[in-house]
Amino acid sequence: MSYAGRMARLTARKIEQTKEKQARLGARDEDDYGLVLPPESFKVDLPVRDATGQWSGPRSWAANFRWLMENHPCYIDPDDAIAGRWMFMLSRMRLGYQLSRSNFAFDYSHLEPEQKKYDITTGIGKDAHFAPDYQIGLELGWGGLLEKVRSARLGFSAAKNAKSAKENPLNPVNPVKNSSTSPRICVEDNAAEEISYAIGLLDAEEQAIMGVMAWTRHLAAAADDRAMTEDDLERRENLIEMARVCYKIAEAKPETFREVVQWIAVFNMASRTYNRDGAGGQLDELLRPYYERDRAAGILTDEDAEFYVFCLLLNDPHYYQIGGPSADGKDQTSRMSYIILEAANKLKSSCNLTIRVWDGMDRGLFRRGVEVLLANRLGFPRFSGDKALVEGFMKNGYSAELARRRIAVGCNWMSLPGLEYTLNDVVKINIAKVFEVAFEESDTLEELETNYRRHFKAAVEVTAKGIDFHLAHQYLNEPELLLNLLSHGPIEKGKDVSHGGATYYNMAIDGAGLAVVADSFGAIEQRVVKEKAVSFAELKSAVASNFEGEDGERVRKIMDSAGRYGAGGTDADRWAVKLTEILNGEIANHTTPDGFKLIPGWFTWADTLRFGRAVGATPNGRKAGEPISHGANPLPGFRKDGALTAMAAAIASVQPGYGNTAPWQLEVDIGLANDAEAVEKIMALIEGHFNLGGTLVNINVVDAQKIFAAHKDPSKYPDLVVRVTGFTAYFNSLSPAFRELVVKRLIREAV
Numbered sequence: 001m002s003y004a005g006r007m008a009r010l011t012a013r014k015i016e017q018t019k020e021k022q023a024r025l026g027a028r029d030e031d032d033y034g035l036v037l038p039p040e041s042f043k044v045d046l047p048v049r050d051a052t053g054q055w056s057g058p059r060s061w062a063a064n065f066r067w068l069m070e071n072h073p074c075y076i077d078p079d080d081a082i083a084g085r086w087m088f089m090l091s092r093m094r095l096g097y098q099l100s101r102s103n104f105a106f107d108y109s110h111l112e113p114e115q116k117k118y119d120i121t122t123g124i125g126k127d128a129h130f131a132p133d134y135q136i137g138l139e140l141g142w143g144g145l146l147e148k149v150r151s152a153r154l155g156f157s158a159a160k161n162a163k164s165a166k167e168n169p170l171n172p173v174n175p176v177k178n179s180s181t182s183p184r185i186c187v188e189d190n191a192a193e194e195i196s197y198a199i200g201l202l203d204a205e206e207q208a209i210m211g212v213m214a215w216t217r218h219l220a221a222a223a224d225d226r227a228m229t230e231d232d233l234e235r236r237e238n239l240i241e242m243a244r245v246c247y248k249i250a251e252a253k254p255e256t257f258r259e260v261v262q263w264i265a266v267f268n269m270a271s272r273t274y275n276r277d278g279a280g281g282q283l284d285e286l287l288r289p290y291y292e293r294d295r296a297a298g299i300l301t302d303e304d305a306e307f308y309v310f311c312l313l314l315n316d317p318h319y320y321q322i323g324g325p326s327a328d329g330k331d332q333t334s335r336m337s338y339i340i341l342e343a344a345n346k347l348k349s350s351c352n353l354t355i356r357v358w359d360g361m362d363r364g365l366f367r368r369g370v371e372v373l374l375a376n377r378l379g380f381p382r383f384s385g386d387k388a389l390v391e392g393f394m395k396n397g398y399s400a401e402l403a404r405r406r407i408a409v410g411c412n413w414m415s416l417p418g419l420e421y422t423l424n425d426v427v428k429i430n431i432a433k434v435f436e437v438a439f440e441e442s443d444t445l446e447e448l449e450t451n452y453r454r455h456f457k458a459a460v461e462v463t464a465k466g467i468d469f470h471l472a473h474q475y476l477n478e479p480e481l482l483l484n485l486l487s488h489g490p491i492e493k494g495k496d497v498s499h500g501g502a503t504y505y506n507m508a509i510d511g512a513g514l515a516v517v518a519d520s521f522g523a524i525e526q527r528v529v530k531e532k533a534v535s536f537a538e539l540k541s542a543v544a545s546n547f548e549g550e551d552g553e554r555v556r557k558i559m560d561s562a563g564r565y566g567a568g569g570t571d572a573d574r575w576a577v578k579l580t581e582i583l584n585g586e587i588a589n590h591t592t593p594d595g596f597k598l599i600p601g602w603f604t605w606a607d608t609l610r611f612g613r614a615v616g617a618t619p620n621g622r623k624a625g626e627p628i629s630h631g632a633n634p635l636p637g638f639r640k641d642g643a644l645t646a647m648a649a650a651i652a653s654v655q656p657g658y659g660n661t662a663p664w665q666l667e668v669d670i671g672l673a674n675d676a677e678a679v680e681k682i683m684a685l686i687e688g689h690f691n692l693g694g695t696l697v698n699i700n701v702v703d704a705q706k707i708f709a710a711h712k713d714p715s716k717y718p719d720l721v722v723r724v725t726g727f728t729a730y731f732n733s734l735s736p737a738f739r740e741l742v743v744k745r746l747i748r749e750a751v
Contacts, residue, residue, distance in 0.1 A: 133418025198494025324356025339458020522572025
C-alpha cells in the first residue's frame with residue numbers, strides 16, 4: 001500500500017466531502033475548512049442554552065463544549081495517518097451568530113450610531129484571531145495541561161480562603177497596570193471577585209480539557225474497532241498504530257513524530273470546534289526536533305514524515321509558516337521545511353502555507369516554493385516579507401528579536417504565538433463609507449479632504465472605544481478556553497487572554513476600500529480641479545442620482561476614465577499614499593482610551609461585497625452597491641500594460657509599515673510557462689516587491705480559460721482551488737458574485 005496511492009484516495013475523498021458540503025450548505029465565501037458533515041442521524045443537544053438560544057461565560061461554554069466533544073462522531077479513514085475530523089462549530093450554534101449584537105449580552109448601543117455611520121466592523125464579541133504556542137501543549141500533553149490548570153486553581157482557592165488577597169503569598173491577582181505591554185484592564189477593586197472568576201475560569205478549562213481527552217480516547221477506540229474489521233493487512237496495522245497513538249496522547253505528552261502530528265491535529269480540530277480558530281505556527285521548527293530524533297533512532301523515514309505532514313495539512317488548512325529567521329537572526333530552514341513543502345505539493349487541495357522571505361534565507365526553499373506555486377497552480381505557498389515586517393513592528397517599541405518571532409499565521413495577519421492578543425483581521429473601517437459621508441458635506445476638493453480627515457478621525461475614535469468595550473466584556477461573553485491553554489499567562493494569572501491574560505496587546509485596525517477612495521480623490525483632482533471637465537456641483541448631482549440619465553452617464557464616463565491608483569504617477573497614486581498617511585496619523589503610535597496599542601493595516605478579507613453594499617455611488621464612476629476594492633490592490637483595469645510591476649510598486653507605496661500587512665493579492669495567467677525562466681521572474685517579482693517595502697504576497701497562478709470556464713460552470717472543475725484572499729478555497733464553493741471578483745482581478749501578462 002504505497003503512500004502515493006493513499007494520498008490519491010484521501011484527496012479524492014476530500015473532493016467528494018467538499019461536494020457534499022456544497023450540496024447541503026450552499027456557497028460559502030470563506031475558508032475551505034477541514035470539517036466533514038456529521039451523520040444526518042446525529043442530533044446536537046447542548047446542555048446549556050437560555051430561552052433565546054444563547055449562552056455565555058466560562059462554565060456555560062465549557063459545559064457545551066465538553067458535551068460536544070464527548071458525543072462527537074468519530075471519523076476514521078484507514079488510509080489516513082491521523083484519526084478524526086471536526087464536524088461542528090460551537091460558536092455558530094448560538095442563535096443568530098452572524099449578528100454580533102444577537103449573541104453579545106452587553107449593551108454598546110451608545111457606540112452604534114457612529115459605528116453604523118462609518119460602516120465599521122467592530123470586533124465586539126468576536127473570537128480567536130491570535131496564535132497559540134503549540135510548544136506548550138507538546139511539552140505538557142493534555143495530562144500535563146490538566147495538571148497545570150488544577151495546580152493554578154489550588155493556588156487561587158488558597159487565596160480565596162485567605163483573609164485577604166494581600167495576605168496570600170502567591171499574590172496571583174495583582175491589578176494590571178497601564179504600561180506599554182500591560183494596558184489598563186477593567187478590573188474590579190474587589191480582589192475576591194477576581195479570584196472567584198479565576199476559579200470559575202480554571203474550572204471551565206478543566207472541563208474543556210476533559211472533553212478533548214474523552215474525544216481522543218473515543219477516536220482511539222474507533223480506530224481499534226475499525227481495525228477488527230479491516231481485511232487489508234497494512235491498513236489494519238495503520239489503524240492499530242493510529243489507536244495506540246490516540247490512547248497515548250489522550251493523556252501523556254507526545255514523543256514521536258507521528259504522535260506530535262496527531263496531537264497538533266487534535267488541538268486544531270478541538271479549537272476549530274470551539275470557535276473557528278485557524279492559526280498555526282512555525283511548523284518546521286515545531287516538528288524538526290521530533291523528526292531528527294526519530295530519524296536518528298531509525299523509526300522514521302523521510303517518506304513517513306512527508307505522509308504524516310500531508311495528512312496534517314489535509315486534516316485542516318490551518319495557517320503555517322516555514323523558513324525565515326529565528327529570534328536571534330539565524331535561518332530556520334531545515335530538512336523539515338522541505339518535507340513540509342513537498343507534502344503540500346502533493347496535497348492537491350486547499351492549503352495555507354507561507355514561506356518567509358529574507359536576506360539570509362535558504363534560496364533553495366524560496367525557489368522550490370515558487371516551483372510548487374507554478375506547477376500546481378493552487379494558490380500556495382504564500383510569501384511574506386521579513387524586512388518590512390520586522391522593521392515595522394519595531395516601530396511600535398519592540399525589539400528585533402521579538403519582531404522576528406511574529407510570524408504569518410492568518411489571512412493577512414502576523415502574531416506572536418502564545419504571547420499576543422490582537423483581534424487581527426476582525427476590526428475594519430470601510431473608508432469608502434467614510435468618504436461618502438465626507439463627500440456629501442463638501443463642495444470643493446479642499447473641503448472634501450478636510451471633512452474626510454475629520455470623519456476618519458471620528459471613525460477611528462469610535463472603533464477604538466469598541467475595542468475597549470470588547471476587551472472589557474468578552475471574558476464574560478466567550479472566553480478563549482482552548483487558546484488560553486497554549487498561551488503564556490492566562491492559566492497562571494487566572495485571566496482570559498482577552499482580559500489581562502496575554503503578554504502583549506496590539507490591536508489591529510484595517511482600512512478597507514483604499515482604491516475606491518484614492519481613485520475618487522484622484523478623479524476629482526484631475527477632472528474637476530485641473531481639467532474642469534466637470535464641476536463639483538455636477539459631480540455631486542450625478543453621484544446622488546447613481547449616474548442615472550444621459551448626463552449622469554456622461555459624468556460617470558469622464559470620472560471613470562481618470563488616472564487610477566496603481567497606474568503610476570497619477571493623482572490617484574498620490575492620494576493613495578496620502579490616505580495611508582492619514583491612516584497612520586490616526587492609528588499608528590496611538591492607543592485606545594484604555595491604553596491598548598493600535599496597529600494599522602490595509603485589508604478587506606472577503607468583505608468586498610458586503611462593504612460595497614453599504615456605499616452609494618462614488619466619484620470614480622463606481623455605482624451604488626458595487627463591490628469596493630480588495631485590500632491594498634488597485635481596482636481591476638487600472639492600466640492596460642505593465643500591470644505586474646506597477647502593482648508591485650503601488651502596493652509597496654501604501655504599506656502602513658507598523659508590522660501588520662497590506663497584502664498584494666495577485667491573479668496572473670502566465671500561459672503554459674513553468675520553466676526555470678518563469679521561476680526566476682516570479683522570484684524577482686516577489687523580492688522586488690519586498691525590497692520596496694511589501695509585506696505579504698498571495699498569488700494565484702491560473703489558466704485564464706479554465707477560470708472563465710469554471711466561472712461559467714463550476715461543477716465541471718471540482719478540484720480547482722484558488723486563493724480567494726488570505727485563504728484558499730475550492731472555486732466551486734464560492735458564490736457567483738465572489739467568483740466574479742476573482743475573475744475580474746485576473747491579469748493576463750507574460751512574466
